[in-house]
Amino acid sequence: MFFESGLLIVTHLILPAAFLIWLWQAKESSKLEWFTTLLVVSLFSVHIFLIGRWDVLSYYLRFVLVIIFLIAALKSFIKVKSLLLYPPRKFVSYLPLGVNSLVAVFFLTVMSSYIPQGYSFSGEPVQLAFPLKKGIYYIGQGGNSPTINYHNDNPAQQYALDIVKLNTLGMRANGLYPRSLSNYAIFGETLYSPCNGRIGSTVNDLPNLIPPERDRQNIAGNYILMQCEGADVLMAHLLRGSVTVRAGESVEAEQAIAKIGNSGNTSEPHLHIHARKANTGNSILDGEGMPMIFFRSFLVRNSIVFRD
Ligand SMILES: [Zn+2]
Incomplete structure (x- = not known):
């Protein structure tokens, strides 16, 4: 650190x-x-x-x-x-x-090397509801170039986003790299369903890690994989015991489904979300990445989302 x-x-x-x-x-x-x-x-x-x-x-x-x-x-x-x-x-x-x-x-x-490609996408995007509320959210990783989105080289995660929340000082945590999870503004925030869809699979029992500890065996940590129209959407690094939906269950957009934690291969509390084309992956982490649109915007590093 x-x-x-x-x-x-x-x-x-x-x-x-x-x-x-x-x-x-x-x-x-x-x-x-x-x-x-x-x-x-x-x-x-x-x-x-x-x-x-x-x-x-x-x-x-x-x-x-x-x-x-x-x-x-x-x-x-x-x-x-x-x-x-x-x-x-x-x-x-x-x-x-x-x-x-x-x-x-x-x-x-x-x-x-990253402009304009990093700020544009190709193919049909999936329209989603932003899955967090009450605050100012910041895109730490996002866009179509490895310079602004470290996931970009991975085919399934080409358009993945890492999202944090900003506190009143515009910082994602109290301190630069604090060890206490509660110092991160997004920790414990409610996660809402990004679409009307069906839950594919979930994990809910992995521990919340203390930064900078990582779980490299369970990359996604606690997660929800859900089927939205034409896309599978993965939301990862959730809080242990917070997932309230089960595989096969139908959910509505903006329904509360979990809380943000720090499980899996993660450096600190944040929400990882990515979409892949429906039925293109065997495991939760592979498949063909798909651009996501929230509020008519293609979010990239340094994008800000204000939510009531
Ligand atoms: Zn990520």
């Missing part, structure tokens, strides 16, 4: 601050050089805005980044207004411009 916290602070605080201070303070020799600095800082900022896990430090910090970026861009523009468009005709004055251009090409290459 020490390593994760350090990495998170470097990528979400120290690096963005360093880029913004650079944009704010840099002493460019021409407008063109300033433009390449602005380009590099813009690309980095958009990249971390999109792929960052902003639920850990605070979702609201994401917008602080945008505001500081806009102020820094304006400040730096005022500073270079009186400069010439091109640098003096000396090799050394073109050097920073060249380095900036290379870094910009690097960021563009990285970003083109």
Whole structure:
């Protein structure tokens, strides 16, 4: 957890601050050089805005980044207004411009690997009701690229979502990586059926693990696999003893069916949900992944869902 916290602070605080201070303070020799600095800082900022896990430090910090970026861009523009468009005709004055251009090409290459593919889907999606209520929910893993959704390489879980709940500070837990389950905002929340359908199978007796403990034998932990129209939907990592439905039972959309826990191969309390085309898997975890639409939206990392 020490390593994760350090990495998170470097990528979400120290690096963005360093880029913004650079944009704010840099002493460019021409407008063109300033433009390449602005380009590099813009690309980095958009990249971390999109792929960052902003639920850990605070979702609201994401917008602080945008505001500081806009102020820094304006400040730096005022500073270079009186400069010439091109640098003096000396090799050394073109050097920073060249380095900036290379870094910009690097960021563009990285970003083109997940934009736009990560934010789009192919094939017919299944329309579902969002299975959680009362609060602000955050998509930690979601989308059609491994950069924003670590499930994406797995055919059945191509469009899987990992969902957490945000507290009043915009964090998914009290603390960065607390060990106590009750510190996670989503722990114990009620899970509601995402469709009118039938329960396929369930598991209800696996223990709630203390983070970062994982159960690698029972990947899904306590789960409900249910048949919705044209899709099988799996909801995993549920609270031990909380599943109130049985195999073969018919349920209605938004009917309470379980509670969120921390069972199975999970790093912390969250809801894992994915859909596969009906009857395409032998075990609960295989099959052909299917995109899910909630409230007419294809949810991806950093999507937010407000629920009464
Ligand atoms: Zn998951």
